[in-house]
Amino acid sequence: MTTLLVEEKEIVVPGQIIAEGLDYLPGEDVLREGDHLISTKVGMVTLQGRFVKVVALNGPYVPKRGDIVIGKVVGVGLSGWRLDIGWPFEANLSLKEATSDFVEKGTDLSKYFDYGDYILCQIVNVASVKIIDLSIRGPGLRKLGLGRILSLPSPKVPRLIGKQGSMITMVKDATNCKISIGQNGTVWLSGEDPKLEMLAVKALKKIEAESHTSGLTDRMKEFLEREKNGL
Amino acid sequence: MAYEKRIDGRKFDELRPFEAKVGVVPRAAGSAMFKIGKTIAVAAVHGPRELYPQVFQNPTRGVLRCNYNMLPFSGSGDRVRPGPSRRSKEISLVTEKALLPLLDLSAYAGSVIDVYIELIQTDAGTRCAGICAAAMALADAGIPMKDLVSSVAVGRVGGKIVLDLNKEEEDYEGHATDIATAFATRNGQLTLLQMDGFLTKEELKKALELAKKGCEMIKEVQIKALKEKYKGGNNE
Amino acid sequence: MSNIERDYYLQLLSKGFRLDERKFEEYRPITVEYSISAKSAEGSARVRIGGTEVVAGIKLEVGEPYEDNPDEGTIMVNMELLPMSNPDFESGPPSIHSIEIARVIDRAIREGKGLNFKKLCIRKGEKMWIVLIDIYPLNDEGNLFDAASLAALAALKDARFPAIVNDKADYKEKTQQKLPLEALPLSCTILKVGDFFLVDPLSEEEKFLDARLTVGVLEDGSLCSLQKGGDASLSVEDIDTMVELAIKKTKELRKFLK
Numbered sequence: 001m002t003t004l005l006v007e008e009k010e011i012v013v014p015g016q017i018i019a020e021g022l023d024y025l026p027g028e029d030v031l032r033e034g035d036h037l038i039s040t041k042v043g044m045v046t047l048q049g050r051f052v053k054v055v056a057l058n059g060p061y062v063p064k065r066g067d068i069v070i071g072k073v074v075g076v077g078l079s080g081w082r083l084d085i086g087w088p089f090e091a092n093l094s095l096k097e098a099t100s101d102f103v104e105k106g107t108d109l110s111k112y113f114d115y116g117d118y119i120l121c122q123i124v125n126v127a128s129v130k131i132i133d134l135s136i137r138g139p140g141l142r143k144l145g146l147g148r149i150l151s152l153p154s155p156k157v158p159r160l161i162g163k164q165g166s167m168i169t170m171v172k173d174a175t176n177c178k179i180s181i182g183q184n185g186t187v188w189l190s191g192e193d194p195k196l197e198m199l200a201v202k203a204l205k206k207i208e209a210e211s212h213t214s215g216l217t218d219r220m221k222e223f224l225e226r227e228k229n230g231l
Numbered sequence: 232m233a234y235e236k237r238i239d240g241r242k243f244d245e246l247r248p249f250e251a252k253v254g255v256v257p258r259a260a261g262s263a264m265f266k267i268g269k270t271i272a273v274a275a276v277h278g279p280r281e282l283y284p285q286v287f288q289n290p291t292r293g294v295l296r297c298n299y300n301m302l303p304f305s306g307s308g309d310r311v312r313p314g315p316s317r318r319s320k321e322i323s324l325v326t327e328k329a330l331l332p333l334l335d336l337s338a339y340a341g342s343v344i345d346v347y348i349e350l351i352q353t354d355a356g357t358r359c360a361g362i363c364a365a366a367m368a369l370a371d372a373g374i375p376m377k378d379l380v381s382s383v384a385v386g387r388v389g390g391k392i393v394l395d396l397n398k399e400e401e402d403y404e405g406h407a408t409d410i411a412t413a414f415a416t417r418n419g420q421l422t423l424l425q426m427d428g429f430l431t432k433e434e435l436k437k438a439l440e441l442a443k444k445g446c447e448m449i450k451e452v453q454i455k456a457l458k459e460k461y462k463g464g465n466n467e
Numbered sequence: 468m469s470n471i472e473r474d475y476y477l478q479l480l481s482k483g484f485r486l487d488e489r490k491f492e493e494y495r496p497i498t499v500e501y502s503i504s505a506k507s508a509e510g511s512a513r514v515r516i517g518g519t520e521v522v523a524g525i526k527l528e529v530g531e532p533y534e535d536n537p538d539e540g541t542i543m544v545n546m547e548l549l550p551m552s553n554p555d556f557e558s559g560p561p562s563i564h565s566i567e568i569a570r571v572i573d574r575a576i577r578e579g580k581g582l583n584f585k586k587l588c589i590r591k592g593e594k595m596w597i598v599l600i601d602i603y604p605l606n607d608e609g610n611l612f613d614a615a616s617l618a619a620l621a622a623l624k625d626a627r628f629p630a631i632v633n634d635k636a637d638y639k640e641k642t643q644q645k646l647p648l649e650a651l652p653l654s655c656t657i658l659k660v661g662d663f664f665l666v667d668p669l670s671e672e673e674k675f676l677d678a679r680l681t682v683g684v685l686e687d688g689s690l691c692s693l694q695k696g697g698d699a700s701l702s703v704e705d706i707d708t709m710v711e712l713a714i715k716k717t718k719e720l721r722k723f724l725k
Contacts, residue, residue: 013370013457014370014375014376015377016454017417031377040376058260058371059372059373060339060372062338088278088281088339088341088342114468114469115469116472117469118471129340129342130341145471146471146474146475146478148475149471149472256552256605256606258552258553258607259606271504277551298550298558300549302504302601303526303545304524304599305504306507308639310528314560347551349549351504352503352506
């Protein structure tokens with residue numbers, strides 16, 4: 001007999017028994033111990049078919065192949081750059097993944113990307129914890145210009161983006177800001193009006209703080225309208 | 232002299248008033264405060280981050296590094312000289328051992344997860360309070376854990392087995408027995424056991440039963456504190 | 468070396484904005500709590516400036532006076548930048564940054580005659596009180612200098628002498644007697660970023676400072692300590708502007724000490 005001991009969207013803690021019985025399968029951040037399915041994080045219970053998973057409310061960013069991230073250039077070498085993507089180890093952006101130009105050997109690569117530049121790129125390979133390869137060959141991937149950098153917890157990124165980008169588009173439209181969000185939680189933001197930029201920052205922080213609640217989309221719509229009118 | 236009534240009037244199996252709060256150090260990856268009686272511990276987690284020097288890196292999993300420290304004005308008499316002491320280093324070690332069995336650090340090879348525990352005020356049971364705070368801080372940081380860890384001291388004071396000694400009981404008649412324990416209560420697993428004093432095998436059994444009960448009571452409050460952080464988001 | 472964050476910040480400042488919604492001269496919300504470690508410390512306090520949280524504690528010890536000041540007690544100020552409070556702080560002995568803050572606060576109290584050292588004398592030439600002030604940040608979101616200064620003074624206000632038994636402090640017995648606090652030398656730090664002067668920086672703003680000036684000010688507006696920091700230089704006019712601003716802001720800060 002399989003029983004779910006909690007409701008969907010309920011917040012559970014590590015060690016909490018979510019289900020008893022063998023019919024459910026352990027999904028992300030859930031482990032099976034004999035008859036029990038246990039949560040390993042503080043998060044919301046979600047059912048996906050037969051899988052029970054926990055959507056964590058906080059946690060370190062773990063790089064995955066295919067992730068779009070925003071990294072900061074912390075090393076300029078002879079054949080590429082090293083980027084800080086919020087992981088304990090730096091990731092590599094090789095010359096051939098950055099440009100199809102012919103670059104002479106010995107060129108100072110800092111004229112392409114310099115220390116302190118922020119790059120929107122994609123993880124193309126995670127060979128090990130210390131070997132992570134990036135690329136900017138892809139639509140929209142590029143060096144980011146003048147703007148504001150924020151750091152938000154990576155588990156919140158899906159909520160910040162929203163279904164098919166609906167949430168982030170709402171914020172961009174309401175504030176006339178360009179916003180790029182990396183799966184690693186790094187956000188780049190740039191607008192014309194500092195007051196609207198500030199509103200975008202407030203909106204992102206609000207979504208982050210209330211990501212586990214329902215009705216957030218409507219509330220954010222109201223919030224953005226109200227705040228804009230107040231400006 | 233028979234110990235019929237506890238110095239502060241509690242029952243023998245009663246904890247001092249205690250409370251927990253999560254997220255008290257916003258800049259950290261995770262944090263929590265645990266207060267029991269007059270002992271106040273704050274724990275904060277930073278990392279995973281690269282572990283230096285490299286020779287200490289573990290190629291298969293992350294390393295847990297705990298640092299227990301008493302603030303100079305937190306002792307019960309003289310000022311505590313700042314900096315690590317042999318005692319604080321030992322406590323840091325047993326704290327790490329108390330938490331490690333419940334953590335899954337397989338995703339963080341080569342890295343370290345730092346847990347800093349600071350004691351703001353002390354009245355016995357400091358390492359236990361530190362462990363309670365650290366467990367919540369790790370959960371708050373989203374480090375995968377198989378269970379929370381709860382920790383409390385038991386002992387024998389004036390011949391009686393008691394739960395959660397305060398400083399006066401620790402010093403009672405010069406020879407109370409003090410036992411620090413930590414449990415992952417879901418499976419009743421013990422992860423910390425230290426004893427200072429002497430007692431019989433039967434008394435130890437009784438003491439551990441009592442400690443487990445105490446930890447179960449503490450765990451409820453730890454769970455509540457973790458969930459409390461996310462309450463009240465629906466109203467605007 | 469690219470610095471889009473700094474360039475962006477300077478652009479923001481030139482439009483009259485900071486990274487949060489405050490004006491250049493505005494402090495974040497400040498709270499002061501007393502007796503946060505009442506069981507152990509002779510005096511203690513917790514100060515919050517925005518998200519920055521600093522605790523300070525006072526311990527009193529009996530010691531021997533220095534030969535050249537036989538009828539005076541003394542203070543010792545210690546600060547450690549706890550790694551808990553900021554992922555960039557390392558474990559280990561006090562860093563030069565924490566030593567700087569501690570010494571600046573010490574000077575402000577000493578030169579500002581915050582404590583009447585003569586009233587800390589127990590027996591001339593033989594015994595005196597040492598007031599040990601320990602300052603510890605628990606969460607660093609910028610402006611540790613000012614938070615530390617406020618916390619130290621609040622803890623001094625909170626402190627009471629322990630009883631003395633046989634020339635030693637008896638910590639089990641606290642008296643009602645306050646410390647001889649005769650002035651409140653408060654520090655205020657002014658930052659210069661580009662051509663702009665700011666007060667109470669967030670950590671994200673502190674990264675961009677060109678120079679800073681920490682000014683210790685007494686109630687009557689006179690100065691009791693100065694410390695310039697940062698890699699850039701300041702003109703005499705800059706100093707003038709910054710000192711004016713510090714005097715103005717410490718008046719406001721003083722209100723938080725009741």
